Amino acid sequence: MKDLKSKSDSQLVVLALKNQEKFEHLVERYEKKLSRYIRRITGLDTESIEDILQESFIKIYINLNDYDSDFSFSSWAYRITHNEAINYLRKNKKVITVALENDDEDTTNLIEVLKSEIDIEAEISQKDLVERIRKAISLLPDKYREVLILRYMEDLNYEEISDILRMPMGTVATTINRAKEKFKLIAEKMHLNS
Amino acid sequence: MTKLSTKILEKIRKEKMIPKSRYYFILMHTLLGTAILSSVMIGGIAIAIVIRHLTLTDWELAHQFTGSHIRSALLIAPYIWLIFIGISILLADTLYKHTKKGYRLKLWQLIMTSVILSFVFGGTFYVTKADKPIEFSLSKKIPSYAEWKIKKAQIFxxxxxxxxxxxxxxxxxxxxxxxxxxxxxxxxxxxxxxxxxxxxxxxxxxxxxxxxxxxxxxxxxxxxxxxxxQDFRPGNWQQLNIRKIPERNF
Missing domain, CATH: 2.40.50.140 (Nucleic acid-binding proteins)
Known part of the structure; x- marks a missing residue:
């Protein structure tokens, strides 16, 4: 078990293909990360998140032979999960809400990035600020919200985002900049600016 | 083992799920690759046919007919084949986007690559005259195509x-x-x-x-x-079985 923890994702994929019991190590390695990601992009309840996660892992298992070690397993798993989450929302006609916790380190990271884009009213409380930023983010078009979450909350690099969203790296950079601009416009409309 | 991994493994066991075979994915990727290559090659054949149409055109005659080079080009342009080139390039691009790394190229890079490849194939087909039997066969099997060629010749x-x-x-x-x-x-x-x-x-x-x-x-x-x-010869009409030249009694 200890030995398996030191194995790379690609090695675990090979092992899981030989013995399905070994797949549990991949699930354990990515369960929390992917669960948090689903919550961030969908804002769904725990039960729905678990459904999506389960379907995502089963899809990952079924398609293990299609995993290409030229890509990181993480990006591949994120992509499958991303598609499952989007399909779930479409199928169940759910509206996206944004889950941002006040004390979450990744949320603070995104808020700091977005705060630097605008001049915040001096008298606004931190709690109120997070709430308003959360609302502003939820008003962003899906593609902008997703790219901001992947970059500043999941802390992924351009290449990883490019592999997950299937867009050229240059487009990732452009989309991030446009997302910030769009956020700025929404923030102005919401009188977040001083 | 966490609760979720237990649940997932139970489901996998219960429903007897197994990973899809490696050969299934190899087949899928090969089919996709073949479709892309075919699309580019069909585009190449279309380009070869366009080049042949243009090089076999009597431009002096066309200029006399239209009075300008631009109007001549517009008159001569084999639009059917130009549309065909556009469709094949678009199809190749769309298919390429579905490959594993297809999204890494920007749209203009993708279009430029398929245009260049189509022209390379087109030039090769033109030089080796590979387009000739294809066009002849089209004229033979598709009467409306042969009619189109006849009508183009009749303009002159x-x-x-x-x-x-x-x-x-x-x-x-x-x-x-x-x-x-x-x-x-x-x-x-x-x-x-x-x-x-x-x-x-x-x-x-x-x-x-x-x-x-x-x-x-x-x-x-x-x-x-x-x-x-031009390849078109009324003598071919009989060969093409489209319409026969009437008996000439002069």
Missing amino acids: VAPEKGVIAGEIIAIDEDEKMTIVDFKEKKWIIEKGEMRSRNEKPFEVGMQVGIIGETTNHEHFKAIRIAPWK
Whole structure:
């Protein structure tokens, strides 16, 4: 078990293909990360998140032979999960809400990035600020919200985002900049600016 | 083992799920690759056919007919094949986007790559004349395609604009020719002050494009006679089984 923890994702994929019991190590390695990601992009309840996660892992298992070690397993798993989450929302006609916790380190990271884009009213409380930023983010078009979450909350690099969203790296950079601009416009409309 | 991993493994066991075979994915990727390559090659054939149409065009005759090079190009352009090139490039791009790394190229890079590849294939097909049997076969199997080619040739039967094209049916001792144009009208061709000399001697059965002017309803005074280079030959009509040239009783 200890030995398996030191194995790379690609090695675990090979092992899981030989013995399905070994797949549990991949699930354990990515369960929390992917669960948090689903919550961030969908804002769904725990039960729905678990459904999506389960379907995502089963899809990952079924398609293990299609995993290409030229890509990181993480990006591949994120992509499958991303598609499952989007399909779930479409199928169940759910509206996206944004889950941002006040004390979450990744949320603070995104808020700091977005705060630097605008001049915040001096008298606004931190709690109120997070709430308003959360609302502003939820008003962003899906593609902008997703790219901001992947970059500043999941802390992924351009290449990883490019592999997950299937867009050229240059487009990732452009989309991030446009997302910030769009956020700025929404923030102005919401009188977040001083 | 966490609760979720237990649940997932239970489901996998219960439903007897197994990963799809490696060969399934190899087959899928090969099919996709073949579809992309076929699409680019079909585009290449279309390009070869366009190049052939353009190089075999009697541009001097077309200029006489339209009065300008741009109008000539617009008249001559084989639009069917140009549309076909566009579709094949678009199809190749769409298919390529579905490959594993297809999204890494920007749209313009993708289009440029398939255009360049199509032209490389097109040039190769043109040089090796691989397009010829394909176009001939199309003319044979698709009557409307053959009709389209006939109609394109018939454009150049416009004596009022100083051009006619047709087949030589007789040459007398004074080198006076009789031709049947592509609309099946007989003309006596008299040579006026000729602009250029034909390298090959004219003979019966040869097809020619003539610039000049009508002197009466069945006489045409030529100032230039050149061989008709297009693949289309009324002689092919019988071969193509589209329409037969009526018996000529002159």
